[in-house]
Each structure stands twice: as structure tokens, then as C-alpha cells.
Amino acid sequence: MTVSPRRYHITTFGCQMNKADSERMAGILEDIGYEWAEEPDQADLILYNTCTIRDNAEQKVYSYLGRQAKRKQEQPDLTLVVAGCVAQQEGEKLLRRVPELDLVMGPQHANRLRDLLEEVLNGSQVVATEAVHILEDITKPRRDSAVTAWVNVIYGCNERCTYCVVPNVRGIEQSRTPAAIRAEMEELGRQGYKEVTLLGQNIDAYGRDLPGVTADGRHQHTLTDLLYYVHDVPGVERIRFATSHPRYFTERLIRACAELPKLCEHFHIPFQSGDNDILKAMARGYTHERYRRIIDQIRSYMPDAAISADAIVGFPGETEAQFENTLKLVEEIGFDQLNTAAYSPRPGTPAAIWDNQLSEEVKSDRLQRLNHLVSIKAAERSQRYLGRLEEVLVEEQNAKEPTQVMGRTRGNRLTFFPGDLALLKGKVVKVEITEVRAFSLTGVMVN
Numbered sequence: 222m223t224v225s226p227r228r229y230h231i232t233t234f235g236c237q238m239n240k241a242d243s244e245r246m247a248g249i250l251e252d253i254g255y256e257w258a259e260e261p262d263q264a265d266l267i268l269y270n271t272c273t274i275r276d277n278a279e280q281k282v283y284s285y286l287g288r289q290a291k292r293k294q295e296q297p298d299l300t301l302v303v304a305g306c307v308a309q310q311e312g313e314k315l316l317r318r319v320p321e322l323d324l325v326m327g328p329q330h331a332n333r334l335r336d337l338l339e340e341v342l343n344g345s346q347v348v349a350t351e352a353v354h355i356l357e358d359i360t361k362p363r364r365d366s367a368v369t370a371w372v373n374v375i376y377g378c379n380e381r382c383t384y385c386v387v388p389n390v391r392g393i394e395q396s397r398t399p400a401a402i403r404a405e406m407e408e409l410g411r412q413g414y415k416e417v418t419l420l421g422q423n424i425d426a427y428g429r430d431l432p433g434v435t436a437d438g439r440h441q442h443t444l445t446d447l448l449y450y451v452h453d454v455p456g457v458e459r460i461r462f463a464t465s466h467p468r469y470f471t472e473r474l475i476r477a478c479a480e481l482p483k484l485c486e487h488f489h490i491p492f493q494s495g496d497n498d499i500l501k502a503m504a505r506g507y508t509h510e511r512y513r514r515i516i517d518q519i520r521s522y523m524p525d526a527a528i529s530a531d532a533i534v535g536f537p538g539e540t541e542a543q544f545e546n547t548l549k550l551v552e553e554i555g556f557d558q559l560n561t562a563a564y565s566p567r568p569g570t571p572a573a574i575w576d577n578q579l580s581e582e583v584k585s586d587r588l589q590r591l592n593h594l595v596s597i598k599a600a601e602r603s604q605r606y607l608g609r610l611e612e613v614l615v616e617e618q619n620a621k622e623p624t625q626v627m628g629r630t631r632g633n634r635l636t637f638f639p640g641d642l643a644l645l646k647g648k649v650v651k652v653e654i655t656e657v658r659a660f661s662l663t664g665v666m667v668n
């Protein structure tokens with residue numbers, strides 16, 4: 222199927238998985254002849270890749286859709302697509318809410334965009350939300366960066382955290398084969414990509430659904446085995462992975478990260494709460510003591526490792542004392558970065574119907590107090606970089622200061638310094654850190 226130059230625009234909400242899906246869908250659209258339009262109003266096909274992790278994320282898409290639905294009444298050949306987690310969650314209901322929509326497709330169908338659009342062009346209004354086995358994607362993604370790339374290793378999640386909508390909207394765990402992942406990374410290395418981030422909602426579950434067990438009964442394919450298997454891919458100089466789960470985090474993985482030079486010393490391990498009763502109510506499957514042991518173990522192998530996490534405040538029934546256990550954990554661990562959120566009841570999740578919901582006032586008060594502590598601790602953590610030489614992979618111009626370029630340290634810290642992007646893009650350079658802020662650094666390049 223090809224189309225005469227029509228233009229497309231994709232708006233992406235939410236997580237890295239959605240960003241990676243959008244890059245692949247853009248690749249498919251360009252493969253069938255669409256061209257990128259910088260502004261939605263210039264496009265003939267508009268795709269919203271949506272997020273439903275919290276209510277405000279979900280509500281965002283409806284305001285965008287309303288405007289484009291009006292536009293479609295004047296421009297009937299405009300194609301309107303909603304993809305991602307709101308599409309999966311709402312399905313047919315979305316067509317009733319926005320009858321102008323042409324295609325509603327869940328995350329598992331991202332690779333099937335070509336076929337689904339074929340049906341739309343034949344005059345159908347399509348809803349694709351049934352569970353499918355995710356096929357390997359042959360199309361070249363249209364990646365946002367020419368230096369760093371996302372590589373999916375496992376889709377979906379089999380956990381049942383009581384606040385989380387992900388398993389309902391992204392389905393069961395589906396691991397890609399090590400060979401398919403390595404092939405994609407080899408292609409990226411040939412194209413000049415220097416850094417790859419391996420992605421999974423619960424990346425520690427990688428390989429559990431793949432056949433094969435070792436003599437001692439372990440899953441043959443695990444994240445640790447995958448890291449050893451892809452470590453020597455030519456051209457790729459840095460490897461990262463996200464998102465980890467404390468329940469499945471192993472010392473074997475930590476040892477591998479310490480041993481393998483390309484593995485960046487940055488770990489993203491959500492803890493969500495510092496209170497064991499709340500962790501139990503969340504069905505997270507670990508205690509704050511276990512979480513602390515993991516961080517201690519990482520720091521015993523890599524004392525300078527950067528640790529980031531996610532935390533939820535105001536979970537149903539959370540008392541002031543239980544909230545203070547979260548503050549205590551944040552105070553004692555000292556995170557380089559912490560993504561914080563107030564609990565938001567999500568459709569189809571167990572905790573959403575519990576009768577011990579907290580008020581919005583209490584939730585926002587706790588969020589404010591936690592954010593205050595997070596920036597204090599992050600600023601403390603940043604101090605260690607002052608005067609140090611850091612390896613920075615140069616990615617872009619500093620949008621705010623054109624004489625500067627920006628990149629990230631191995632610890633994933635955003636760093637700005639004077640430099641010529643044309644000369645430095647995609648290079649790993651040494652930067653002496655002269656100024657530190659809570660979440661970013663400034664320095665000078667050292668030849």
C-alpha cells in the first residue's frame with residue numbers, strides 16, 4: 222500500500238515504551254509514503270499515542286481530540302487515530318465518544334498499523350484491541366535521536382500491582398528473542414547509534430516466557446544473560462535498561478553491571494512506598510528492608526552508581542505515619558532522581574474501588590512535602606560531581622544556550638558545556654564539572 226504524499230503527525234503521551242512505539246509507527250507511516258508534519262494542523266493523518274497511568278494523563282487526549290474532530294467535519298479525508306493505553310482501555314467506547322475517529326488501536330497492535338490503515342482506507346472504522354502475539358517489526362523506526370535509541374526487550378506485565386492499569390492495557394509479558402534484540406542493536410551500531418536503552422515495564426521479567434531452562438532449573442533467558450549476549454555489539458558504546466522491579470532484582474544482575482564496561486552505572490528501581498503495609502496493599506511483593514538491601518548491594522559493587530525511582534503518595538488508607546516511612550526511606554537512601562505522583566484511581570484496578578480513598582487535599586499536601594525533600598536530596602547528591610571529570614555522550618544543542626551542547630553522564634545526569642555540536646554529536650567526551658544543580662550539571666570539556 223502506498224499513499225500520495227500525505228502528511229502525518231504523532232503526539233506521544235506517557236512513558237518510554239510509548240515513545241518507542243511512536244517511533245515504530247512513524248517508521249511504518251513513512252514506509253508507506255507519509256511525510257512528517259511539524260504541526261498537527263498541517264497533517265492529513267493525526268495519531269495520538271496515549272497514556273492512562275493517571276487520570277490527568279487520560280484527560281489530556283480528549284481535549285486534543287475534540288479540536289481535531291471539529292476539523293474533520295470540515296475536512297472529511299483527515300484520518301484520526303488513537304493508539305496506546307487509553308485506546309486499549311476504552312476501545313469501542315471511544316468511537317461513541319468521538320464518532321469522527323477512524324482507528325482505535327491498542328499498544329499490542331503498533332506493528333500492525335499498515336494493515337489497520339488499509340482497512341480504514343477501504344472505508345471501515347476500526348477498533349483493534351484484541352490480545353495478539355506481538356510480531357517482530359521489520360520496519361525501520363523513525364527515531365527522535367540519532368545518538369541514543371530505545372530497544373524493546375519485553376512487552377506487557379504479569380504483575381498485579383493493585384494501583385496499576387498497565388497489565389490491563391499492555392497485556393501479558395511477551396519477551397523478544399535474544400537474537401532479534403541483538404540484530405536490532407547491530408543495525409543501530411551500523412547506523413552510528415552510541416547508546417541503547419533496553420526497555421520493559423518490568424524488565425527483570427525478561428525471558429520468563431521464553432522456552433528453555435538451565436541445568437539448575439533457572440530460566441535460560443534472563444536480563445543478565447541478555448546483557449552478556451549483547452554487550453559486544455560493535456558501535457554501541459553504552460547500554461542502559463529500565464524499568465526494574467525490586468521483587469526480581471538479583472545480585473547476579475548487579476555483578477554483571479559492575480563487570481560489563483558498557484553498562485552505565487544508573488539503576489531505575491521504583492519502590493513506590495517506604496511502608497511495608499502499604500507495599501502489601503499495593504501487592505508489590507517486597508518490603509522496604511529488601512529494597513534497602515538491593516540499594517546497599519548496588520553501592521557495594523558500584524559506590525557511585527546513580528539511583529532513580531518512582532514513588533506514589535496518598536495510596537488508599539495511607540496514614541501520616543505510613544507516609545513518613547516513605548519520607549524516611551527517601552531521606553536515608555538519597556536518590557539522584559525520584560519521579561513522584563499522587564495516587565490516582567484507575568479503571569479496572571483493585572485499589573480504585575476500595576472505600577478508604579484519601580482526599581485530594583491530603584494527597585497534594587503529601588506530594589508537595591515529598592517533592593520538597595526530593596529536590597533537597599538530589600541537590601545533596603549532585604555535590605559529588607563538583608570538580609570531577611565525567612564522561613558525557615553529546616546528544617544535542619542546549620536549546621536555551623546555543624553556544625552549549627548537552628548530553629548525559631553514565632549516571633544519566635544531564636550535562637551542559639560549551640562546544641560545537643557539528644564536531645561533538647555522538648562523541649563521548651570528558652567534561653570537568655564546574656557547577657551543579659539538583660538535576661543537571663555544567664562544565665567545560667577537557668581535551
Ligand code: SF4
Nearest residue numbers: 378380382385387422
Ligand atoms: S510491575 Fe506493577 S507497576 Fe509496574 S507495570 Fe507491572 S503492574 Fe504496573
